[in-house]
Amino acid sequence: MITRRAHYNSLLDIAQRLHAKQISPVELTEYMLKRIATKDRRLKSFATVTEELARKQSKKAEQEIQRGRIRGPLHGVPIAVKDLCYTRGIPTAAGMTIHKNFKPKFNATVVRRFVDAGAVLLGKLQMTEGAFAEHHPDIVPPVNPWNKAHWTGVSSSGSGVATAAGLCFASLGSDTGGSIRFPSAANGVTGLKPTWGRVSRYGIFDLAPTLDHIGPMCRNAADTGAVLGVIAGIDTYDPTASPMPVPNYLAGLERGIDGLRFGFDPKYNSRGVDRDMVTTVRKTLATLTAMGAALREVTFPKTDVVVEEWRAHCGIETAFAHRRTYPKQKERYGPALAGLIDLGLSLSASDYQRILLNRYDFSGKVKALFQDIDILVVPAQGQASPTLEQRKMSRRNLEATASLLRFTAPFDLTGSPALTMPSGFTKTGLPVAIQFVGRHFEEDILIRAGHAYQSETDWHNQHPHV
Numbered sequence: 014m015i016t017r018r019a020h021y022n023s024l025l026d027i028a029q030r031l032h033a034k035q036i037s038p039v040e041l042t043e044y045m046l047k048r049i050a051t052k053d054r055r056l057k058s059f060a061t062v063t064e065e066l067a068r069k070q071s072k073k074a075e076q077e078i079q080r081g082r083i084r085g086p087l088h089g090v091p092i093a094v095k096d097l098c099y100t101r102g103i104p105t106a107a108g109m110t111i112h113k114n115f116k117p118k119f120n121a122t123v124v125r126r127f128v129d130a131g132a133v134l135l136g137k138l139q140m141t142e143g144a145f146a147e148h149h150p151d152i153v154p155p156v157n158p159w160n161k162a163h164w165t166g167v168s169s170s171g172s173g174v175a176t177a178a179g180l181c182f183a184s185l186g187s188d189t190g191g192s193i194r195f196p197s198a199a200n201g202v203t204g205l206k207p208t209w210g211r212v213s214r215y216g217i218f219d220l221a222p223t224l225d226h227i228g229p230m231c232r233n234a235a236d237t238g239a240v241l242g243v244i245a246g247i248d249t250y251d252p253t254a255s256p257m258p259v260p261n262y263l264a265g266l267e268r269g270i271d272g273l274r275f276g277f278d279p280k281y282n283s284r285g286v287d288r289d290m291v292t293t294v295r296k297t298l299a300t301l302t303a304m305g306a307a308l309r310e311v312t313f314p315k316t317d318v319v320v321e322e323w324r325a326h327c328g329i330e331t332a333f334a335h336r337r338t339y340p341k342q343k344e345r346y347g348p349a350l351a352g353l354i355d356l357g358l359s360l361s362a363s364d365y366q367r368i369l370l371n372r373y374d375f376s377g378k379v380k381a382l383f384q385d386i387d388i389l390v391v392p393a394q395g396q397a398s399p400t401l402e403q404r405k406m407s408r409r410n411l412e413a414t415a416s417l418l419r420f421t422a423p424f425d426l427t428g429s430p431a432l433t434m435p436s437g438f439t440k441t442g443l444p445v446a447i448q449f450v451g452r453h454f455e456e457d458i459l460i461r462a463g464h465a466y467q468s469e470t471d472w473h474n475q476h477p478h479v
Contacts, residue, residue, distance in 0.1 A: 015044050020179030021476045024090055024236040025263075027182055031089040032078060038089035042071035042133050045091045049135065049180050052479055058155045058174035060096040061104050062136040067091065070133045077131065086239040086263070088131035093181040095172050096137040097144055098124050098227075099216035107218035108140040108168070110151050111338060111345045121216025122251065123185060123227055123244045130243045135181050138171030143331070144187055144220040146408075147349035157199060158477035159443055164404050166196030168220075172230045173200035178479045183240050187217065188226045190323060191394070191421030194433040194448065197230055198393035201435045201444030203463070203473055204230040205237040208453045209428030210255040212241070213248035221330035222253075224425045233473050234432060234463030238262030241456060260457050269465040273458065275301055276311040276386035285416045289397035293437045293445045297390060297466075304469055309386055314378035316423050320415050322368045323422040328357030329365055376427045380452075388462055389450040391420050393433050398443035424450055432459040435472035444472070 015036060019027065030036045046064055053059050074089035094100070097107040099117035101124075106112040120128065127134065142149040146167055155170045157163045158178040166173050169186030173196025176184045186193040188206040197204030205228045212227045219225060229240035242262045248254040275298075282294050302308060332339070332354045339346065339354050346354075382389070395416035399407070407414060424431050429450055436447035449466075451459045467473050 015040060020045065020048055022182070023232040024182045024239055025086060028086050028088070028090050032083050034078065038071040038074040038078065038133065039068070041089070042067050042091050045135060045180070052178060053180060056156045056158060056174050056178055056180070056479070057153050058139055058171040058178065058180060059093070059136045060106060060139045060171065063103055063134055066103070067133050067135050074131050074133060084129075084131040085243065087127065087243055089133060090182050091133045091135050092127065092183045093135045093138050093172070093175055094124060094127070094185040095169050095187055096140050097187060097218040098137070098185060100124050100134070100137060103137065105137065107144065108142045108149060108152065110149055111342060117216070119216065122213040122248050124216065126244050138169070138175055138184055140171055141168035142347045142350045143335070144168040144189060144192060144218065145331070145350045145353055147347060149347040158479050159201065162400050163443055164199050164399050164401055166192075166199035168192040169196045169230065173197060173202060176200070176202045176230050176232070177477060179476065183229055183231045183236055185227060185244075186230045187220070188228060188425060189220045189224045189327060190418055190425055193226070193228050193230060194393055194421050194431060197433040198444065198446035199398060201472070201475065201477070202230050203233050203237055203435070204228065204433045205241060205456065205459070206424070206431045207241060207245065207456055208255070208430045210253055211245050211430070211454060211456065213251040213254040215248055215250040219330070219334040221327040222334070223330060224327060226425065233467050234434065234460050235263060235266060237432070238457075238460040255454070257454055262457050262460050265457070266461055266464045268461060270301070270304055270306050270462050273388060273462055274307045274309055274386045275388050275390055276309045276382070277390045278311050278313040281313040282391055285419070286392055286395045287397055289439045289445055290392045290395060293397070293447060294390065294392055297436050297447045300466065300469055301390070304465065311382060311386060311389070313382065313389070314375055316375070316419055317415075318371050319375045319426055320418050320422055322371060323418060323426065324353070325356060325360055325364065326368045326372070328353045329360055330357070332357030372426050375423070379423070379427045379429065383452045387451065387455075387458055391448045391450060393446035393448050394420055397439050397445040420448065428453065430454075430456045430459055432463045434463055434467065435475070436470070437472060438475075444475070
């Protein structure tokens with residue numbers, strides 16, 4: 014039997030009920046499809062709903078579960094993916110009208126791994142154009158389920174909205190400058206940007222390949238571990254996917270924060286940061302202290318140069334990614350993505366070399382920092398839950414843009430894993446979030462620490478009234 018608020022269950026909770034045969038995968042899928050049909054008329058989080066495929070997959074999952082063949086924690090669970098993941102025979106537009114009729118002939122590796130895990134694909138989630146900063150002018154952006162006047166985050170806006178609103182039990186996002194972490198923070202969900210190379214990018218529309226990360230957006234930290242365990246690992250189709258073994262991210266969660274060293278930089282965490290974000294960092298550190306955490310004050314490397322250069326770096330790689338359609342079909346591009354590509358095309362090899370050297374220098378300094386700590390605690394963003402009007406105004410303000418990117422873009426440049434979690438609410442009732450950042454390929458430590466933090470707090474169990 015499906016309870017009234019089953020759509021807000023965690024992935025692992027709903028999986029347990031499915032695998033115990035308390036709920037039918039077919040019944041649950043129909044329930045979720047009905048909820049999408051009712052609620053997403055307003056929220057606009059789905060680019061495509063895959064009803065026929067979801068019903069077929071749910072029937073197969075039900076038959077296998079009835080026979081006692083449980084494939085893993087995602088078996089029979091309804092999920093959704095960002096619309097830059099190739100999905101065989103299903104429109105995959107990457108937020109671009111130029112690709113609205115594109116139907117891939119194969120699945121992205123992450124989609125194929127979901128299929129192999131027995132997950133049920135409800136559909137493809139709306140996103141900004143090409144995974145950059147703004148939605149194409151012809152596409153209606155997703156709506157923040159907490160307050161329609163507030164930002165949904167970019168570029169995985171549909172993933173954040175759908176997960177927060179109980180339209181799927183987990184989703185995939187991509188992160189090039191903050192696009193898993195911004196919508197996770199804005200919509201009050203838990204998002205994990207894995208180490209670059211931890212998850213294959215085969216069959217994913219590129220924004221900037223050396224900056225792009227694919228990762229889960231879920232109800233809580235443990236759920237991100239369940240999803241990451243399915244999608245991570247070596248891939249013969251993607252030579253940049255790491256051959257490092259994939260651990261069981263759900264093992265050892267009960268160890269909590271024992272033996273972990275948490276670092277924080279008071280100046281980095283407060284400069285140019287609004288009061289709500291300063292408060293949530295302070296409260297998070299207080300919670301960790303009460304849990305017995307070992308806290309260390311550190312000095313984080315200066316980010317001004319690399320944050321300022323992030324857009325140029327992204328632009329150079331994006332220009333190459335779009336070389337087949339830009340500038341040949343420039344009129345079909347929105348102004349934000351076109352502007353980014355034009356910037357990339359305007360830069361020289363010397364410019365790119367300078368940017369790369371600065372990136373490598375910064376990455377080396379961050380790596381050195383993690384010799385003395387296991388986890389760095391930083392805000393998810395400089396401004397807590399900005400309104401759409403505030404974001405519109407800040408796009409014209411370079412300082413405001415730098416403030417937004419200061420806590421996200423640096424960790425795309427270093428390729429570091431980062432876990433974003435709800436950590437409170439503003440006075441107006443909008444969610445705010447914190448980040449735990451770790452060493453390369455130590456997502457297991459982030460998930461363990463995040464699970465411990467969420468065992469002591471209840472922010473992740475708060476949901477919008479949808």
